[in-house]
Amino acid sequence: MFVSDILSRKGGLVYTVTPGTSVAQISQQLSTRRIGSVLVLDAGSSVAGIVSERDLVRAFASHGAAALEFEARNVMTRDVVTCDPDDSIDHVMEQMTRGRFRHLPVVRHGELLGLVSIGDVVKARLEEARHETEALRAYIVAG
Ligand code: AMP
Numbered sequence: 001m002f003v004s005d006i007l008s009r010k011g012g013l014v015y016t017v018t019p020g021t022s023v024a025q026i027s028q029q030l031s032t033r034r035i036g037s038v039l040v041l042d043a044g045s046s047v048a049g050i051v052s053e054r055d056l057v058r059a060f061a062s063h064g065a066a067a068l069e070f071e072a073r074n075v076m077t078r079d080v081v082t083c084d085p086d087d088s089i090d091h092v093m094e095q096m097t098r099g100r101f102r103h104l105p106v107v108r109h110g111e112l113l114g115l116v117s118i119g120d121v122v123k124a125r126l127e128e129a130r131h132e133t134e135a136l137r138a139y140i141v142a143g
Contacts, residue, residue: 001128003092003106003116004085012114014105016041019048019073023059026051026072036117037103039080040072047112049076052103082107083116089124092116 016039017026026038030053037052055075059067067075083092083104092104102118 001089001124003083003087006116006120006124007114014039014115017072021072023070024068040076047080049078050080051076093121
């Protein structure tokens with residue numbers, strides 16, 4: 001199974017903010033949309049960074065309520081790791097494990113095509129395992 005299979009099911013919607021969006025607004029978005037991160041796009045629509053709930057927790061732990069006034073540019077991770085639609089689910093799992101993050105934007109030729117979360121990856125992997133089990137069972141019964 002590949003990243004493109006996940007995107008064909010969940011679609012390519014990615015929630016984004018600008019570098020000037022406040023931490024208060026980002027917290028609101030994460031809460032109301034029930035998501036764990038937002039991508040930060042610059043004026044030219046290219047990926048400038050990513051802000052996840054972990055970045056917010058870190059900012060609140062260090063700065064308390066004052067962090068609500070910070071902007072995305074102050075808390076985001078700038079070196080965003082991305083994946084390709086043709087990457088396998090296993091490869092993406094490895095990337096997430098190695099990088100210790102749970103979100104991967106999908107980019108091809110500079111174009112943002114979607115975002116996969118660890119939840120999407122686990123769901124896809126479980127489905128794959130279920131299909132494998134069913135195929136094996138059918139093979140045994142047929143034999
Ligand atoms: P997460 O586990 O995705 O909530 O993120 C944990 C940390 O990794 C946070 O500091 C995020 O900003 C950062 N992060 C999340 N996704 C990525 C990514 N695709 N590339 C680089 N850093 C990331």
